[in-house]
Amino acid sequence: MKYSILFILLFVFVLPLSSQKKYSIKSRKAISLYESAGESYRNRDNEKTLQLLEQAIKQNPKFIEAWLFKADVLHSLGKSDLEIEAYKRAIEIDAVYFPNVHFNLANSYLKVGKYEKAKKKYKDFLSFPKISSRNKKLAVRRLDNCNFAIEMMKNPVEFHPINLGDGVNSEFDEYWPSLTADEEILVFTRLSPIENLGKEIRVKRQEDFWVSFRNDSTWRPAQTLSTTINTSNNEGAQSITADGRYMYFTACDRKQGLGRCDIYYSIKEGEEWSKPINLGKPVNSAAWDAQPSISADGRILYFVSNRKTGKGKMDIYQSTLLEILSNGRQRWSQPINLPVNTRDNEMSPFIHASNEYLIFASDGMKGMGGFDLYKSTSDKGKMWTKPVNLGYPINTFGDELGLVINAKSDKAYFSSDRLEGKGKDIFIFDLPLEHQPPAVSWLKGKVFDAVSKKKLFASLQLIDLATKDTIAQINSDRINGNYLVCLPAGREYLFSAESEGYLFYSDHFSLFDEKEKSSPQELDIPLHKLNVGNEVVLRNVFFNLDSWKILPKSELELNRLVELLKNQSNLKIEIGGHTDNTGSEEHNLNLSKNRAKSVCDYLIMKGISKDRLTYKGYASYKPIDTNANEIGRSRNRRTEFKIVK
Structure with a gap:
C-alpha cells in the first residue's frame, strides 16, 4: 500500500515528531489516539488505523485532522461514499483549514459521477488564493470534464448491453x-x-x-x-x-x-x-x-x-x-x-x-x-x-x-x-x-489439391486493384487447409492463392454494392499441379466492352503469370479467350481471339518467348456457367491459360 499525498501532507503539517506545532484541538487523549493511528497506518494496518481515528473523533468530534486522515484512509480503500462524508465533516468544522480538502472532495464526487457537486467543489477550491499550480491545473481540467459529462448525459447514445x-x-x-x-x-x-x-x-x-x-x-x-x-x-x-x-x-x-x-x-x-x-x-x-x-x-x-x-x-x-x-x-x-x-x-x-x-x-x-x-x-x-x-x-x-x-x-x-x-x-x-467503422465482409474456406483432395499450405493475397496495395497476406493452415481473409467494403480486389508445385488460383471481388459489403462468402480453392492440360481462369484481366485493349488494372494478374513462366522455364501455354452468347458468332470469335492475342503480346513484351505461347479464341463455345442471366454471362466472359507442354 502506498502512502497517499494527503496523508503525507497531513503528517508534514499537522503531525510533527515533536509538539512544536499545535493541533486544532487540545484533547491529549484524542491527539494520542490520532498519533497512534499514524503509526498503524505506517504499519499498513488500515483496520486498526480507522478504529483509532474513530476513537479520536469520539473524544472530540471537531478534531478536523482526524476527519481528514480518516477520509484519506477511506480513499485508499476505495470506499468513496464514506470518504465523501468524512471530507464533508471536515469542511463543516473549518472550510479554510486545509484548502485541498475541497479539491479532494471534488475528486471524490467526480469518481462516483456526481458532476454538479464536483463542479461546485472545484470552484470552491479555485477560489483560494494560495493553491499549488499543479492542483490548480488539474481542477480546471476536471471542472471542464464535469461540464462535458453533464452535456453527454443530456444526449445519451443507444446502449442496451x-x-x-x-x-x-x-x-x-x-x-x-x-x-x-x-x-x-x-x-x-x-x-x-x-x-x-x-x-x-x-x-x-x-x-x-x-x-x-x-x-x-x-x-x-x-x-x-x-x-x-x-x-x-x-x-x-x-x-x-x-x-x-x-x-x-x-x-x-x-x-x-x-x-x-x-x-x-x-x-x-x-x-x-x-x-x-x-x-x-x-x-x-x-x-x-x-x-x-x-x-x-x-x-x-x-x-x-x-x-x-x-x-x-x-x-x-x-x-x-x-x-x-x-x-x-x-x-x-x-x-x-x-x-x-x-x-x-x-x-x-x-x-x-x-x-x-x-x-x-x-x-x-x-x-x-x-x-x-x-x-x-x-x-x-x-x-x-x-x-x-x-x-x-x-x-x-x-x-x-x-x-x-x-x-x-x-x-x-x-x-x-x-x-x-x-x-x-x-x-x-x-x-x-x-x-460504426467501415463494414468488412470475409471470405473463408479450404485450400486443397484438386485431384487428391489433400489439404494444402498456401499463400493467399488480397490486393486493391485501384491502388495496387496489398490489403491482406495470409497463409492457410498447414494441417486442415483452412483460411479466412477479411474484405473491407467499397473496393475491388484481386484474390489469389499459391502453393509450391501448383498453378496459382485467381479470383475477383467487387464490394461496392450495399448487399455485397456485408455478405460473407465461403470459397474452397482447388489447386492444380503443373501438369499438361491444367488451366487457370484469369479473373482479373479486364477489357472495355467490345474491345481487346487490356485495361491497366489487369497488370497485377498478368505480371503474376509472367512470374510463373519465368520461374517455370519449361512451360508452354495457350491463352484462350471466351465470350458469352450475346452477339453474332463471327463477332464473338473475332473478339475472343484478339483478346487472347493481346494477352500474348503483353507476355512477349515482358520477356516471355513467343515460342512458348499460343493463343485461340473460343467465342461462346466453352461456357462455364449459364448464359441465362448476367451473373452467368459475366463468368463466361473470361481469359484463361492452359499448360500445353
Missing part, C-alpha cells in the same frame, strides 16, 4: 474478449481461483485464456484454450487475428522477458497452439510492453508501452511485420508513437478489421472521469483523426478499459462489472450507427 450468457461468463471474472471475423470463436481471459493446501488454505487467483465456440446464436460452454499457452503464471490481454490462428498476448515476470511485461505470440496449426515466443526487440523493451491488438491479417501490431521515448505515461505504439525468418520468428519494425497519445495514459487499443478504425482508452482527454473510450479513424493507418469520445452511457464516471467490434461493424463486445452479472462479465450491444 446483453450478457453473453453462461457459456462464456461464470462466477469468476471474464474480460478482454477477442473475436474471429466470422464471430464463431471467442477467446477471453478468466481470473480463476487456485487453492493451495498447506498449514492453511490460501486462495490465489490466476489469469488464463479460455475459448468458446458459437453454435448458431448461442455460445457453447467455454474451455481452457491450451495447456501449451496457459501456465502457472498469469497470461492475459490477448488479441487474435481474423482467422483465429495467431494470438498475441501479455505475460509478465518471465525469465526470458526483456522488461516487466512483454508481448508473446503463438500460432495455431490444426487444433494445436505452438509454444509461445517472445516477440523480442524492438517491440519489447526494458519497459512495460503489453495489451497488443493485431490487425486482421497479422501485419500491423498496436500495443501499449511506458518506454522512455513516449509522449506520456502509457502510450500506444504501432509496428509493422517486416518478415518471417527461416526459424519461424517474426521481425517487426521500429514502433511508432501514435498521434492520439497525450501526456497521461492511453491504454487497451483495438484495431478494427477495416484497419482504419482504432478504439482505445484514455484518461488524458476530455471525458466522463477516469478512463473513457475513444475512436480515431485513419487513411490506411497513416494519418489518425482527432479522437472522439464514444459518449454516455458507453462511458461513465468509472474506468472503461476495453471494447472490440465485430467485422460487420454493427456489434461491440466489452467486459464490465457495472451491469447485472456475476462479477465482471462479457457483454454485447448494438453499436450506435455514428460509431
Whole structure:
C-alpha cells in the first residue's frame, strides 16, 4: 500500500515528531489516539488505523485532522461514499483549514459521477488564493470534464448491453474478449481461483485464456484454450487475428522477458497452439510492453508501452511485420508513437478489421472521469483523426478499459462489472450507427489439391486493384487447409492463392454494392499441379466492352503469370479467350481471339518467348456457367491459360 499525498501532507503539517506545532484541538487523549493511528497506518494496518481515528473523533468530534486522515484512509480503500462524508465533516468544522480538502472532495464526487457537486467543489477550491499550480491545473481540467459529462448525459447514445450468457461468463471474472471475423470463436481471459493446501488454505487467483465456440446464436460452454499457452503464471490481454490462428498476448515476470511485461505470440496449426515466443526487440523493451491488438491479417501490431521515448505515461505504439525468418520468428519494425497519445495514459487499443478504425482508452482527454473510450479513424493507418469520445452511457464516471467490434461493424463486445452479472462479465450491444467503422465482409474456406483432395499450405493475397496495395497476406493452415481473409467494403480486389508445385488460383471481388459489403462468402480453392492440360481462369484481366485493349488494372494478374513462366522455364501455354452468347458468332470469335492475342503480346513484351505461347479464341463455345442471366454471362466472359507442354 502506498502512502497517499494527503496523508503525507497531513503528517508534514499537522503531525510533527515533536509538539512544536499545535493541533486544532487540545484533547491529549484524542491527539494520542490520532498519533497512534499514524503509526498503524505506517504499519499498513488500515483496520486498526480507522478504529483509532474513530476513537479520536469520539473524544472530540471537531478534531478536523482526524476527519481528514480518516477520509484519506477511506480513499485508499476505495470506499468513496464514506470518504465523501468524512471530507464533508471536515469542511463543516473549518472550510479554510486545509484548502485541498475541497479539491479532494471534488475528486471524490467526480469518481462516483456526481458532476454538479464536483463542479461546485472545484470552484470552491479555485477560489483560494494560495493553491499549488499543479492542483490548480488539474481542477480546471476536471471542472471542464464535469461540464462535458453533464452535456453527454443530456444526449445519451443507444446502449442496451446483453450478457453473453453462461457459456462464456461464470462466477469468476471474464474480460478482454477477442473475436474471429466470422464471430464463431471467442477467446477471453478468466481470473480463476487456485487453492493451495498447506498449514492453511490460501486462495490465489490466476489469469488464463479460455475459448468458446458459437453454435448458431448461442455460445457453447467455454474451455481452457491450451495447456501449451496457459501456465502457472498469469497470461492475459490477448488479441487474435481474423482467422483465429495467431494470438498475441501479455505475460509478465518471465525469465526470458526483456522488461516487466512483454508481448508473446503463438500460432495455431490444426487444433494445436505452438509454444509461445517472445516477440523480442524492438517491440519489447526494458519497459512495460503489453495489451497488443493485431490487425486482421497479422501485419500491423498496436500495443501499449511506458518506454522512455513516449509522449506520456502509457502510450500506444504501432509496428509493422517486416518478415518471417527461416526459424519461424517474426521481425517487426521500429514502433511508432501514435498521434492520439497525450501526456497521461492511453491504454487497451483495438484495431478494427477495416484497419482504419482504432478504439482505445484514455484518461488524458476530455471525458466522463477516469478512463473513457475513444475512436480515431485513419487513411490506411497513416494519418489518425482527432479522437472522439464514444459518449454516455458507453462511458461513465468509472474506468472503461476495453471494447472490440465485430467485422460487420454493427456489434461491440466489452467486459464490465457495472451491469447485472456475476462479477465482471462479457457483454454485447448494438453499436450506435455514428460509431460504426467501415463494414468488412470475409471470405473463408479450404485450400486443397484438386485431384487428391489433400489439404494444402498456401499463400493467399488480397490486393486493391485501384491502388495496387496489398490489403491482406495470409497463409492457410498447414494441417486442415483452412483460411479466412477479411474484405473491407467499397473496393475491388484481386484474390489469389499459391502453393509450391501448383498453378496459382485467381479470383475477383467487387464490394461496392450495399448487399455485397456485408455478405460473407465461403470459397474452397482447388489447386492444380503443373501438369499438361491444367488451366487457370484469369479473373482479373479486364477489357472495355467490345474491345481487346487490356485495361491497366489487369497488370497485377498478368505480371503474376509472367512470374510463373519465368520461374517455370519449361512451360508452354495457350491463352484462350471466351465470350458469352450475346452477339453474332463471327463477332464473338473475332473478339475472343484478339483478346487472347493481346494477352500474348503483353507476355512477349515482358520477356516471355513467343515460342512458348499460343493463343485461340473460343467465342461462346466453352461456357462455364449459364448464359441465362448476367451473373452467368459475366463468368463466361473470361481469359484463361492452359499448360500445353
